[in-house]
Amino acid sequence: MQYHLTTAALVAAATLSMAVPVVDRRSTFVIEQVAAGQVVKSGPIEAMKVYNKYAKVGAVAPSAVVDAAAAAQQSGSVAANPEQFDESYLCPVSVGGQTLNLDFDTGSADLWVFSTVTPSNEATGHAKYNPNTSGVKKSGYTWDISYGDGSGASGTVYADKVVVGPVTATSQAVEAATSVSAQFTQDTNNDGLLGLAFSSINTVQPVQQNTFFDTVKSSLANKLFTADLKHAAAGSYGFGYIDSSKYAGAITYVPVSTSNGFWEFTAGGYSVGSSTSTAGSIGDSIADTGTSLFYLPTSTVSAYYRQVSGAQNSQAQGGYIFPCSATLPNFHVSIGGATYTVPGSYINYAPNGDGTCFGGIQANTGIGFSIFGDIFLKSVFAVFDQTQSSPRLGFANQ
Numbered sequence: 001m002q003y004h005l006t007t008a009a010l011v012a013a014a015t016l017s018m019a020v021p022v023v024d025r026r027s028t029f030v031i032e033q034v035a036a037g038q039v040v041k042s043g044p045i046e047a048m049k050v051y052n053k054y055a056k057v058g059a060v061a062p063s064a065v066v067d068a069a070a071a072a073q074q075s076g077s078v079a080a081n082p083e084q085f086d087e088s089y090l091c092p093v094s095v096g097g098q099t100l101n102l103d104f105d106t107g108s109a110d111l112w113v114f115s116t117v118t119p120s121n122e123a124t125g126h127a128k129y130n131p132n133t134s135g136v137k138k139s140g141y142t143w144d145i146s147y148g149d150g151s152g153a154s155g156t157v158y159a160d161k162v163v164v165g166p167v168t169a170t171s172q173a174v175e176a177a178t179s180v181s182a183q184f185t186q187d188t189n190n191d192g193l194l195g196l197a198f199s200s201i202n203t204v205q206p207v208q209q210n211t212f213f214d215t216v217k218s219s220l221a222n223k224l225f226t227a228d229l230k231h232a233a234a235g236s237y238g239f240g241y242i243d244s245s246k247y248a249g250a251i252t253y254v255p256v257s258t259s260n261g262f263w264e265f266t267a268g269g270y271s272v273g274s275s276t277s278t279a280g281s282i283g284d285s286i287a288d289t290g291t292s293l294f295y296l297p298t299s300t301v302s303a304y305y306r307q308v309s310g311a312q313n314s315q316a317q318g319g320y321i322f323p324c325s326a327t328l329p330n331f332h333v334s335i336g337g338a339t340y341t342v343p344g345s346y347i348n349y350a351p352n353g354d355g356t357c358f359g360g361i362q363a364n365t366g367i368g369f370s371i372f373g374d375i376f377l378k379s380v381f382a383v384f385d386q387t388q389s390s391p392r393l394g395f396a397n398q
């Protein structure tokens, strides 16, 4: 039986074959390279899907359709450079043609930047986005965010081109700060945040805006991004593809609840050091690249520091501390049936200056869930995946 491509598909293909110059034919439809500049919407991708659907009965896509579809599927990566003590990781991003170093944060959903509209005494030492060069003001739109550590920022909104690695959002909501808290002013390496949580918690009013990932998602070869953070070394974030050289063994996936706007999942049992007994379940957790430490239930945290001689929960320092000379046991956690290990050395976060050091594992008291922050994430390869009907998180050992 001879299948006929639908008229629409033939028209689409014909149109594209006229519109797109025929270049070299791709033998296999594997997307390696990425598109720059204008991102073509889903026309070529839909046309390509038709050819793929009927390939089994002999349909062959014209090279123009293959090329246009390929050009419409972006993927690529950007370096994630650690600040001192791995407090946060900063990535170079082009915002309206200006390079700023942004903190990619899977725990929030606003892309906000220091700018020429930030009071100069609050912006000293920071790279600033100048919206006048190419930004389109979304007049009347404002934003205001507060973070768990008490920091925060607020301002106005523009639409502009944002490029992360080779992945381009031609019109992304860029939130220019007109006010930032002291914590942000003081960290002169940090020129703003790029939120990668769900857009449902974006703070722009009166019209909520999309994250960078949601803006480019439909143009990515695969609707996912990855985090490959490292201890005291440059790692990377990838968009649209999984680099299998960045992890060992299999990626284990777990379901994600989006009801709070976070990459929220259920973590399983844990064990400390060489002990084989896996204790109780950690439970409700989020994966948050924007949080430095690893916040866990009080029972888990006291079980861990019971194995650290000299450890104490210091009111003065605001958490568990121990002698910097202490040997810290590894921390193992089970997620989706697979076990991941945070090396003890990663749990010595930073010196307090008095011979004691501050722990990378701390209690989640008052937060309401556990936070798998950078102390955990730099121990694994993480996949933030929206390729399925519902979002999921994938983890692999590095």
Ligand SMILES: O=C(c1ccc(-c2ccco2)nc1O)N(Cc1ccccn1)C1CC1
Residues within 6 Å of the ligand: 107, 108, 109, 145, 146, 147, 148, 149, 201, 202, 203, 262, 286, 288, 291, 367, 371
């Ligand atoms: O910092 C935040 C955080 C991020 C985004 C928002 C927010 C407000 C409005 C939209 O997003 N609010 C936060 O608070 N942490 C980490 C954290 C650490 C410690 C205590 C509480 N939390 C959110 C991811 C959990």
